Amino acid sequence: MTDYRTLRVALLGAGAVGSQVADLLLKHGDELADRAGAKLELAGIAVRNLDSKRDADLPRELFTTDAETLIVGSDIVIELMGGIEPARTQVLHAIASGADVVTANKALLATHGSEVFEAADQVGAEVYYEAAAAGAIPIIRPLRDSLAGDRVVRIMGIVNGTTNYILDRMDTEGADFADVLAQAQALGYAEADPTADVEGYDAAQKAAILASLAFHTTVPLDAVHREGITSVDAAMIESARHAGYVIKLLAVCERLTAADGSESISVRVYPALVDRSHPLASVHGANNAVFVQAEAAGDLMFYGAGAGGVQTASAVLGDVVSAARRHIAGGVGVGESTRANLPAVPIGHVITRYQITLEVDDKPGVLATVAGILSEGRVSIATVEQTVIEADENTQTSGSARLVIGTHKAREQDLSETVERLAASGVVERVVSVLRVEGN
């Protein structure tokens, strides 16, 4: 047995992830010591309520309600409380006390990331957060280190397991959103209050973290455009399938270069159409995947479980080992490189392809009117498919037709103004859906 130096590890929070982290730290202590080059001593677990039920059988004497005292003297503080406060205060306290911090707290990093990273920079501490962006999928190190010599131009991520599960079931079973959500809640795949997932808040936090890292810039959460999946219905899924697409809730992070060479970014979360041959289309169930396009490396994809206590614990422990190695090796924090200050463009300036589904009067001249409005609005048509919905056989008058229009790339603002004009044109009975198409 090698004689290792001991590092003191404090754990804040013992929920689904925290319990597993504590359990693995205790169970695999020797192996982790070999990996880290240091013995990792779990000094204590700070919780709000000592009597709560835990997912793992942990020694009662480790628990405390006094996070503040536990933190002092710790080499590594693992923050798995979630939420902004008291997590923020405790993380800053840990940094000030000279500890490195490992956190899976996406809400904290997406809203107070700059404050946390700056505090760490000032004292030469490190903040590790592999588990905050895509659960167990190693994406932080690839973006921060492996691609550090390359230029990331685009990320498309399926970063929320609950919504992918729902959309995947809707796609497989032709079921409606509300039914699948109810099932997902019954199975524990969705929370009783599913807002954070289905309205895209969780994905938006992760998008902000991924974009900050990929573009070496600071992306505030309010710069992320966000739409959820509550408006996606069985008919939209069916129509997507018919056109060779699948609907996925995507976090899209894009680097944009203007004609004068100036750069900006766009970060947005919305349900989008993805071609069924795209690698992201085959991400099923509650899995996550992050598709990265870089100038030199080309297309990369990282796939795995996006959530789950033990899966996320794996990412947390990887960070703990990294922090321990750094403690042993000495040296100041490697930190993040200089940060650019890239502006985020408003959603209206974003350029993508669209699929517009309309119900129109089935009579001569309608297509010409629709095409004219699109053309005036600088929206160029790539594909059109018209199908008759109903024709009144008794009166022989024409009924309604469904018009599915695939556009070339268009500016979001032009597109939405054009759709408004279509709705008011008199020939369009109903705008069934307007969906972005992502991936080439």
Add this chain to the structure above:
Amino acid sequence: MTDYRTLRVALLGAGAVGSQVADLLLKHGDELADRAGAKLELAGIAVRNLDSKRDADLPRELFTTDAETLIVGSDIVIELMGGIEPARTQVLHAIASGADVVTANKALLATHGSEVFEAADQVGAEVYYEAAAAGAIPIIRPLRDSLAGDRVVRIMGIVNGTTNYILDRMDTEGADFADVLAQAQALGYAEADPTADVEGYDAAQKAAILASLAFHTTVPLDAVHREGITSVDAAMIESARHAGYVIKLLAVCERLTAADGSESISVRVYPALVDRSHPLASVHGANNAVFVQAEAAGDLMFYGAGAGGVQTASAVLGDVVSAARRHIAGGVGVGESTRANLPAVPIGHVITRYQITLEVDDKPGVLATVAGILSEGRVSIATVEQTVIEADENTQTSGSARLVIGTHKAREQDLSETVERLAASGVVERVVSVLRVEGN
């Protein structure tokens, strides 16, 4: 402009990858300095022949034939010569001179990895090799760092682009091996001498590197069982398709635990049947993917371009930035963790599922004979499909039948002895193919 310290970078080799690395270092100097926290000065490029044609337009004055002198005084040495010598000597020279080394040389690491890593450990230098295992796909950092707190139990990798391209075309077009190889050679996807690729030597080197890293042990190249794809023909591909499989050349790295808790590993490269619903089945063309199963993290997959000059250059530059950051941060090398000394089991002890395809006499009792031989050999049958190949209509005697047998998990040695007994049984006309089935 931040005032950065300058680090001296020496490049050895200016082939497809080396030229791109030099080009990107020169083109993106400012951005790389921001990433690395240091100015990366390309001090020179050592080549064998000053007059060779290069893939990028590089300043002539950078070139030298004197690698030895170039290395002295360099902070980071990038070795992209390939092959064992003089790469080995120069890498050891670089380490002895106090430089960190970045290399994409899988042959060197698979055969002399221990020597190189030990030399680096002794002087506190680091050896970076992200580009050596799967081209541009970031797999080294995820295995070394992100999964350091987890236990990898299995890796299945498509790590050779040429063979994946060939097998994918055979699958799509129903073409035969020789025809597709000739096409691939004409298109530059395969070398004039394709032995290293089609016989699995390249994949075996990468498998040794991946297994060493994943299991924190030393895997010598001769512990890797290796079979190539030259025996795969159109009929095998068609038969695989019929059974819902696709044939892929897989590098399989497995951690095995005996009943007494002792551990060993198995590392092997061979063409195997993969279920079409498995994520590896949808890796097309010359792409690579590494599928990793870890105890806590579950299933992960890393996908991207496995080769190509500029793609591989991305991985090399990521390593250069990491090396530079470490130089700036100070501290001794973080190095690898303590290494276990896990024995590699011989191929005969490996346990997998199999698909056995036989041509048998189409007469009563044959199936019973075949089933009896399998049962005696401790090979348990999971599925059987028998189809008639030909029946002689004039004589009304029975002709031949094709028997496709899917087995449950069996020991390789039991299986191969059983197949020999089948071949000699008198009822089997021909053993058409024996393929392992990988992935659950």
